[in-house]
Amino acid sequence: MEKLIVDTSSREYPVYIGEGLLHQSADLLAPVLEGKTKALVISDSNTAPLYAETVRTALEPLLPVHLHTLPAGEQSKSLEEYEQVMTACIHAGLDRHSVILALGGGMIGDLAGFAAATYMRGISFVQVPTTLLAQDSSVGGKTGINHPLGKNLIGAFHQPEAVLYDTDTLSSLPDKEWRSGFAEMIKHAFIKDSNLLSRLRTEVQSTEDMKKESLKQFLRQSMTVKADIVKEDERETGVRAFLNYGHTLGHAMEKASGYNNLTHGEAVAAGMIFAMKLSNYLQYSNWDIAYETAWFTALGYPVEAASAFEPAALVETMKNDKKARAGELTFVLASAPERPFLAKVKERDILHLLLEMKKGGS
Ligand SMILES: NC(=O)c1ccc[n+]([C@@H]2O[C@H](COP(=O)([O-])OP(=O)(O)OC[C@H]3O[C@@H](n4cnc5c(N)ncnc54)[C@H](O)[C@@H]3O)[C@@H](O)[C@H]2O)c1
Ligand SMILES: [Zn+2]
CATH class of the missing domain: 1.20.1090.10 (Dehydroquinate synthase-like - alpha domain)
Known part of the structure; x- marks a missing residue:
């Protein structure tokens, strides 16, 4: 496994890169999940069926895990899907000590990160990237959604608390x-x-x-x-x-x-x-x-x-x-x-x- 530390003025966090990391997510994320009340995994219709169960099974011994799945594709990085995500957060009973996990590519990372930046004025989030492009988007804390008049026009800076990059997930990538x-x-x-x-x-x-x-x-x-x-x-x-x-x-x-x-x-x-x-x-x-x-x-x-x-x-x-x-x-x-x-x-x-x-x- 490769590891690096991202050190920003607002937060320092680890990035883990390697095979089979989803199975080890309870160990690797233990420091982040300690004291957290609930987790909401946000994923899309391509990645959720492939990987969400593995994450849920790994993390459930630590805390209750909910899942929200949205349609795959850039068109989901929208105000409408953002509202659905907020509704899912409320339905799942997330509070200020809960955590959002973004399981997917950059679309999910940006949307889930923005949800975490804004739900109850900001809660924790973890990036679990599943595309090669997400090597870029999962680090750096830029989160956001699109407006019909332009891409990424609505957003916030919100750094994740950890990035878990399981390279096995890339095996299904087109x-x-x-x-x-x-x-x-x-x-x-x-x-x-x-x-x-x-x-x-x-x-x-x-x-x-x-x-x-x-x-x-x-x-x-x-x-x-x-x-x-x-x-x-x-x-x-x-x-x-x-x-x-x-x-x-x-x-x-x-x-x-x-x-x-x-x-x-x-x-x-x-x-x-x-x-x-x-x-x-x-x-x-x-x-x-x-x-x-x-x-x-x-x-x-x-x-x-x-x-x-x-x-x-x-x-x-x-x-x-x-x-x-x-x-x-x-x-x-x-x-x-x-x-x-x-x-x-x-x-x-x-x-x-x-x-x-x-x-x-x-
Ligand atoms: N925040 C940032 O700093 C930053 C940087 C670069 C890009 N971005 C954003 O990232 C988005 C693009 O990211 P992307 O290319 O990852 O797009 P994406 O998340 O839409 O993923 C691309 C496609 O791959 C599918 N997919 C994802 N993981 C898969 C897997 N393991 N196996 C099979 N299919 C899988 C998705 O369902 C989707 O159809 C854009 O919205 C862009 O604005 C953000
Ligand atoms: Zn780019």
């Missing part, structure tokens, strides 16, 4: 979800861990390779990057913005595709290649685009996906991003691995590159 999560690992490697980046480059050349034995170490390294950044900047006033590498264009593409055809990681992967192109174009760097593109393509990422959209529409969407300031376009660029920086980029430069891609010129 390949496209592996790729989605792996893009965030590549992102962490690019912005802050060259050693991880070179290991990923040599050891992972296909989706199948993502499932290798070394995954647990990769996860620890990747989550350490996230933890270090969160420690430095819990509320995103500075370096935490580097975690948005690949996300400016990525978010715009996700939005343009109606959050349907592209997974988050696919969009971010295409966004990272675009950030490298942009950085070269603005003469900040000398990325070997052909080499990076070949690797990303071998891993199954649609690196040219942006060319399916209207460049001007993508730029408009980027300007409306909640992270854009007063319509300015700020990109995370990198001059080399581990050298990310924020750059204000002119609209016409972005349009130029997007148009070039659309013409098949790069």
Whole structure:
């Protein structure tokens, strides 16, 4: 088992990564569950049938365990489902000394975390991630739900008390979800861990390779990057913005595709290649685009996906991003691995590159 400690100003908590951890959850979570009155496991319709019983059986000797299941998919990260979760908390009789366990991917983690942040002005919560992407979302304390007018517009910072990452749960994860999560690992490697980046480059050349034995170490390294950044900047006033590498264009593409055809990681992967192109174009760097593109393509990422959209529409969407300031376009660029920086980029430069891609010129 791998373990790391996330140390933020509001809380210090352990992250356990390894096989069979759901079965050991009573031992690993004992310090968190001590003195707690009840637990509510929140899960979705894909993960609950696979793993909720194991968690319940493991924890029931310690405290009463309730389960609330909601439909799988991003559309459940909604005000309506949030209300249902609140109702479930009340029906289960949760009090201020109860705990919510988020058993699922980032959708469940964000929604259950927000429920824990707000129920009775905040109760304990534990992340039990079951997707590869949740290596990113389960650490750092950002919780929230979507509004029909925009993603993640409603939320709170609320750190979990522990993260229990049972890598056995990933065995049921569809390949496209592996790729989605792996893009965030590549992102962490690019912005802050060259050693991880070179290991990923040599050891992972296909989706199948993502499932290798070394995954647990990769996860620890990747989550350490996230933890270090969160420690430095819990509320995103500075370096935490580097975690948005690949996300400016990525978010715009996700939005343009109606959050349907592209997974988050696919969009971010295409966004990272675009950030490298942009950085070269603005003469900040000398990325070997052909080499990076070949690797990303071998891993199954649609690196040219942006060319399916209207460049001007993508730029408009980027300007409306909640992270854009007063319509300015700020990109995370990198001059080399581990050298990310924020750059204000002119609209016409972005349009130029997007148009070039659309013409098949790069
Ligand atoms: N809070 C943060 O810091 C942060 C960071 C990144 C992403 N996010 C959020 O995370 C969400 C995306 O996360 P995600 O990709 O994990 O999405 P998700 O939770 O919707 O999971 C993706 C799909 O995989 C299924 N699934 C989950 N675990 C499974 C398993 N073990 N076996 C089989 N199927 C399984 C789910 O039911 C779903 O259909 C978005 O809402 C995004 O905004 C949050
Ligand atoms: Zn992301």
